[in-house]
Amino acid sequence: MAAELRVLGQVELRVDGRVVDVGHARQRCVLAVLLVEANRVVTVEQLLDRVWADRLPYKARQVVSNYVSRLRQVLPDDVAITRQGGGHVLEVDPEAVDLHRFRGLVAQARGRDDARALALLEEAAGLWRGEAFEGLDSPWIAAVREGLAQERFAADVDRVDLALALGRHATLCAELAERADAHPLDERVTGQLMLALYRNGRQAEALLRFDDIRARLADEVGADPGSELRELHRRILNADPALARVSSPDVPRQLPAPPVLTGRVTELSLLDETLAETSGTVLISAIGGAGGIGKTWLALAWAHRHLDRFPDGQLFVDLRGFSPAEDPMAPAVAVRGFLDALGVDPGRIPNDLDAQAALYRSLVAGKRMLVVLDNAADAEQVAPLLPGSPACTVLVTGRTRLASLIDRHGARHLTLDVLSRAEAHALLAARLGADRVAAEPGAVDELVELCGGYPLALSITARDAAAVSLAEVAAELRELGLEMLDHDTDPAASLPAVLSWSLRRLTDEHRTVFGLLGIAPGPDTTLPAVAALTGLPPGRARRALSVLEEASLVERRPGGRYAMHDLVRAYAATTAHELPDEVRETALIRVTDFYLHTAFAADRLLVPRHRLQPDAPAAGVHPHPLPDAAAALAWLQAEHATLLATQRAAAAMGRHHVVWQFAWVLDTFLVRRVHWRDALATWRAALDAAAHLPDPTTLSRAHRLVGRACSLQGLHGEATEHLGQALDLAVRHRDLTEQAHSHRAFAFAWELRGDDAQALAHARQALDLHRALGQRGWEAEALNSVGWYAARLGEFDTARDHCRAALALHRHLRDRDSEANALDSLGFIAYRTGDHREAIDYYDQALTQLRTLSDAFRAADTLDRVGHPHAALGQHEQALKAWQEALALYRDQGRDTDATRVQRQLDDLDEEIQRVRARPRG
Numbered sequence: 001m002a003a004e005l006r007v008l009g010q011v012e013l014r015v016d017g018r019v020v021d022v023g024h025a026r027q028r029c030v031l032a033v034l035l036v037e038a039n040r041v042v043t044v045e046q047l048l049d050r051v052w053a054d055r056l057p058y059k060a061r062q063v064v065s066n067y068v069s070r071l072r073q074v075l076p077d078d079v080a081i082t083r084q085g086g087g088h089v090l091e092v093d094p095e096a097v098d099l100h101r102f103r104g105l106v107a108q109a110r111g112r113d114d115a116r117a118l119a120l121l122e123e124a125a126g127l128w129r130g131e132a133f134e135g136l137d138s139p140w141i142a143a144v145r146e147g148l149a150q151e152r153f154a155a156d157v158d159r160v161d162l163a164l165a166l167g168r169h170a171t172l173c174a175e176l177a178e179r180a181d182a183h184p185l186d187e188r189v190t191g192q193l194m195l196a197l198y199r200n201g202r203q204a205e206a207l208l209r210f211d212d213i214r215a216r217l218a219d220e221v222g223a224d225p226g227s228e229l230r231e232l233h234r235r236i237l238n239a240d241p242a243l244a245r246v247s248s249p250d251v252p253r254q255l256p257a258p259p260v261l262t263g264r265v266t267e268l269s270l271l272d273e274t275l276a277e278t279s280g281t282v283l284i285s286a287i288g289g290a291g292g293i294g295k296t297w298l299a300l301a302w303a304h305r306h307l308d309r310f311p312d313g314q315l316f317v318d319l320r321g322f323s324p325a326e327d328p329m330a331p332a333v334a335v336r337g338f339l340d341a342l343g344v345d346p347g348r349i350p351n352d353l354d355a356q357a358a359l360y361r362s363l364v365a366g367k368r369m370l371v372v373l374d375n376a377a378d379a380e381q382v383a384p385l386l387p388g389s390p391a392c393t394v395l396v397t398g399r400t401r402l403a404s405l406i407d408r409h410g411a412r413h414l415t416l417d418v419l420s421r422a423e424a425h426a427l428l429a430a431r432l433g434a435d436r437v438a439a440e441p442g443a444v445d446e447l448v449e450l451c452g453g454y455p456l457a458l459s460i461t462a463r464d465a466a467a468v469s470l471a472e473v474a475a476e477l478r479e480l481g482l483e484m485l486d487h488d489t490d491p492a493a494s495l496p497a498v499l500s501w502s503l504r505r506l507t508d509e510h511r512t513v514f515g516l517l518g519i520a521p522g523p524d525t526t527l528p529a530v531a532a533l534t535g536l537p538p539g540r541a542r543r544a545l546s547v548l549e550e551a552s553l554v555e556r557r558p559g560g561r562y563a564m565h566d567l568v569r570a571y572a573a574t575t576a577h578e579l580p581d582e583v584r585e586t587a588l589i590r591v592t593d594f595y596l597h598t599a600f601a602a603d604r605l606l607v608p609r610h611r612l613q614p615d616a617p618a619a620g621v622h623p624h625p626l627p628d629a630a631a632a633l634a635w636l637q638a639e640h641a642t643l644l645a646t647q648r649a650a651a652a653m654g655r656h657h658v659v660w661q662f663a664w665v666l667d668t669f670l671v672r673r674v675h676w677r678d679a680l681a682t683w684r685a686a687l688d689a690a691a692h693l694p695d696p697t698t699l700s701r702a703h704r705l706v707g708r709a710c711s712l713q714g715l716h717g718e719a720t721e722h723l724g725q726a727l728d729l730a731v732r733h734r735d736l737t738e739q740a741h742s743h744r745a746f747a748f749a750w751e752l753r754g755d756d757a758q759a760l761a762h763a764r765q766a767l768d769l770h771r772a773l774g775q776r777g778w779e780a781e782a783l784n785s786v787g788w789y790a791a792r793l794g795e796f797d798t799a800r801d802h803c804r805a806a807l808a809l810h811r812h813l814r815d816r817d818s819e820a821n822a823l824d825s826l827g828f829i830a831y832r833t834g835d836h837r838e839a840i841d842y843y844d845q846a847l848t849q850l851r852t853l854s855d856a857f858r859a860a861d862t863l864d865r866v867g868h869p870h871a872a873l874g875q876h877e878q879a880l881k882a883w884q885e886a887l888a889l890y891r892d893q894g895r896d897t898d899a900t901r902v903q904r905q906l907d908d909l910d911e912e913i914q915r916v917r918a919r920p921r922g
Contacts, residue, residue: 518572
């Protein structure tokens with residue numbers, strides 16, 4: 001773990017970029033003392049004096065021991081506090097402590113007058129985040145803070161001297177003016193400001209600064225400025241040409257200030273590896289991703305960490321590829337800016353862009369320079385800005401993939417995604433303070449969840465939380481959504497505005513596709529579904545998805561799936577509402593019909609017997625082709641969440657018949673894959689829809705299937721209520737088929753409640769009705785039901801006769817799905833009547849069928865049952881294998897009661913195996 005310990009600002013511990021809470025103010029004060037004296041013994045008396053002075057706590061030495069103990073618990077492995085010589089030593093690499101790193105960098109720079117010395121001092125200055133030990137107070141802390149402030153001041157004025165010598169005057173005036181105002185009698189600072197002003201063409205302001213300090217010195221100390229400052233004043237007054245000369249005018253340092261970067265450890269490491277591995281020009285075009293994802297932050301943070309690798313300078317330009325401005329920056333403007341930064345006389349700059357680019361490449365040839373091209377629009381904008389020298393490194397950020405840079409220039413692609421949960425927590429802690437985040441953990445978790453790890457969204461919520469509680473911000477974000485992340489006057493502080501910049505270069509068709517994706521049901525989508533949604537031919541739909549992916553608005557995932565971040569999706573939905581109502585409605589009808597008819601085709605492959613036929617799909621909608629049952633099951637599994645969302649979308653549109661049909665075509669899949677909760681939800685939605693449909697049979701079926709789903713969930717009271725309503729409706733409307741189905745559902749419900757006698761009575765009534773109606777397929781299932789419940793009640797002759805008749809009829813009808821049930825029942829009968837080998841044979845046949853059907857739910861039960869005859873025959877290995885497989889399936893399906901029972905069987909079997917092995921032989 002990479003540890004950072006910081007005192008040049010708030011006292012902080014960071015591990016892998018994440019802020020670690022080190023306790024309250026006094027405990028942080030103890031840590032501060034140990035850090036200042038890192039790797040040196042601090043006695044207990046010194047700790048007491050430096051932290052508490054003359055206001056010692058009760059049992060002071062014990063308090064110190066407690067604080068040190070708590071600090072040990074949070075410090076990472078590479079930092080330790082040990083006891084030595086009557087005190088404590090914080091053992092740490094000095095480079096991990098910002099104070100000691102600051103002093104080391106200043107020491108390295110001392111006595112040098114080159115660009116490397118300036119880079120060292122700039123890195124040292126960048127370590128400061130405020131005044132030292134911010135928020136802590138004790139006499140010793142105050143004294144050390146004052147001393148460090150003087151060290152910082154001395155390093156800063158040395159840094160400015162070097163910067164002025166190297167021609168950096170253009171960026172120094174504001175900084176020096178602020179420092180001169182804070183130190184109005186410091187002649188060195190005033191001299192630096194005067195020289196910077198003069199070199200920036202502000203001679204009059206430079207002379208006024210001299211007049212101001214001369215008057216102050218006379219009034220406050222009764223003295224004149226020193227000879228050095230007076231000589232500088234004279235030379236400025238005479239416009240001495242030598243003052244304008246600098247030792248190295250061609251060393252630009254254009255990087256903006258380093259950002260406060262949280263997390264991104266993996267991405268920083270990948271950039272490091274790229275720098276180490278690449279021998280030619282390095283183009284990392286895909287610090288890419290959606291607007292507000294943190295591309296520029298990452299590029300600048302990495303660049304500042306590696307300034308020493310680029311002693312010949314750093315060039316930076318915002319190409320405005322995606323910004324409030326209408327047009328991206330022209331390459332000629334960017335090249336001209338680079339030539340100016342490299343000190344080229346304006347008279348030497350040619351007019352032609354190609355000639356300008358050639359001059360630029362000549363100037364940077366052989367130099368170890370970093371070029372950061374931020375916010376690029378496309379490869380054509382970037383190409384003229386690429387150096388030709390392998391000594392240079394180029395970072396390109398942008399929302400598009402810049403494919404030709406990757407193809408033609410070997411650019412390395414790094415796509416930036418959202419922050420992890422831990423990184424999102426760390427970002428909020430860095431912005432709001434660790435104490436505040438720790439005080440409202442529930443609200444922080446909700447903010448992280450609602451923002452989905454999106455850096456700009458997290459930053460906006462942190463800003464909003466400056467004056468109110470985190471819980472209040474979370475509540476507003478939950479209620480207002482994307483609206484909460486908007487800003488009236490500052491587009492860069494508005495997530496919707498930042499995202500909108502990505503749409504400017506899209507065609508109307510691509511913007512329409514983007515909007516429709518925002519309202520499409522489900523968490524992700526596929527090309528066939530997008531073709532249905534948009535009404536576009538597959539080729540044009542694919543092109544639209546590629547364009548949106550290139551713009552980092554859509555992410556392509558394995559398996560040909562496309563997804564949006566939740567916040568991007570929410571923004572897309574807002575753009576969809578700008579489309580005509582009929583466009584949105586037609587799109588939703590098309591995509592709903594696509595999913596319904598493909599699911600219907602999949603269901604027919606899983607269960608070939610007759611199923612309810614949906615209405616014809618909307619014009620131009622073609623179901624996704626599914627060649628066989630395996631493909632059908634795979635498609636249903638992949639689209640599971642989307643299918644449920646599509647049923648909800650149909651309900652919202654008032655397409656009641658479609659809602660009902662979705663429940664019907666998904667039923668087999670949901671039950672087989674043990675998605676019982678989803679099955680109950682779909683049938684409850686179907687029941688609500690059925691109340692709006694004219695057919696009473698539909699309402700009866702809905703009650704019946706809600707009842708069956710309740711039984712599977714163990715909701716026996718609710719199951720009985722719905723099944724009763726189903727049967728009453730069927731009787732009232734003289735629907736004998738529905739009466740038969742309701743009796744079979746009642747039989748299943750009573751079985752799950754442990755009342756096999758009631759179950760058998762309902763199964764017999766179902767059998768009589770199906771026979772009377774000549775429904776041979778349903779008659780076969782009812783025969784098996786009667787046989788099953790008779791077997792459970794010990795009526796084995798009756799059971800065997802019925803189940804054999806069921807098996808014969810299923811085979812005649814070629815119904816493999818129901819044939820497996822009859823085989824399983826016959827296996828149970830054989831086992832209960834002592835014919836274990838026949839039982840195993842029946843069970844094995846059933847398992848073969850169930851595995852072909854991918855019916856894991858029934859396979860688990862059959863595996864459980866086949867273990868018993870194996871065990872009875874002393875075939876312990878076969879029993880063990882069957883029960884272990886059953887146990888795994890039960891656990892996977894969440895059938896905890898069954899899993900517990902099978903685990904007991906395995907335990908008993910293990911004891912039996914041990915007893916057999918312990919018996920003496922011979």
